[in-house]
Amino acid sequence: MTMDHAHGRLIVWFSLLVGLLFELMPVPDIVLPFRPDWLLLILIYWSMALPHRYNILTAFVMGTLLDVLLGAHLGIRSLAYSLAIYLIVLNFQRLRTYSFLQQTVLVGIVLCIYHLIVFWLQFLLEHATFSAELLWPTVSSMILWRWVFWVLRRIRRRYKVR
């Protein structure tokens, strides 16, 4: 069956690499607290569009890579990413039919949960103090979601990624 063959796998991984680069790119200090969760947004898109190919384990791998690159305690983002993407994979059909506004709200909730899991694990492992600043990336990511969605959908249709 032709349906079963993955197509454009390279493009998906390339987009994830770009997300990883955006996560690491040095930015001015003023913008730093607002850095959107690029990688998670891109993972959310792919697990929503192609949940049978890119899902929890993809998220796990990318989370581990991000942990290594950020020099954080291993496993924090792998766990947080896996759980966030699990929520998306459970609701992907609903997400697809939602309007943009509803979609944005749901993505925002998932991002919030992701940030809270990361904070919670940091708090358990090393001492971390909670500040509202931690949730600012959620706002910037929600604003960017529509754009990320649009760009990735165009890429998916153009290169017939399956």
Place this chain on the structure above:
Amino acid sequence: MQPIFARGVSVQFRLTLAVLLSVALLFANKKLEPVRESLASLLSPVQYLATAPGELFDWGAENLASLSMLKKQNQELLRQQLMMSERLQRFEHLRQENERLRALLGSPLHMDARKMVAEVIEVASDPFHQYVVINHGSNNGVFVGQPVVDAQGVVGQVVEVNALTSRVLLISDPKQGIPVRITRNDVRVIANGNGELDQLDLRYVAKSTDIKVGDLLVTSGLGNRFPEGYPVARVININRDDGQNYLKVTAQPMAALDRIRYLLLIWPEQQASEKAAVTEDATKVNDKQEEPKS
């Protein structure tokens, strides 16, 4: 419609697997250090790639600088150079004097440590940690625990080394403490990071301690991590709260931690200190030899 999840295992199974693996990673973090190091070395091209856009901008800015700006900069640098060379002359004189005095006292001489300039290629993207990544690694001889300074003062120490890059923990990180002394009266204290880039806390300072706003704190050399005499911070606030057992002292790091770009890696030479120890022994022997004579 294409059957979803026709192949493979269920979502729940995947989730359980991911969670179990993550928890295993969380617990085995310490033991996985070598794996993490090799993975980080493998991924260091990603880090270099991430800094590429910023470097492109820098390159553009450098190449598009106007003639008048360059002239102005050149003048300023010449002026600075003149002032520095004047200070250096005085410093050279002082150094010689210091060495003579130390020789008189029979105490070990200070050796010039090996240094290397490194560039910051990534700044903490994680609100819970304060570190920078620099562009030198074990290939250049960087080691864990190595002190890092900039033009103004101590920046931090190396905590993770890969082949091409290494990670520097800043002095403002809550996990970092640095033994210092006040230059005015040699009182020893420990400066702890508190998570703010422009603040250090001095903890457990007794209320009777002679400490004033404006006091300069330099590394004391205790703890054998940071070499002695590098400026660390200046005291900016002292809070005498009667309800507390200790003074609450805040200091501001000398190094502008929010805008560091070029750093100096220092090799506090083991050999130099060993040599010094040998000379010290030699002088002791001399003393002993001299003693019977006198």
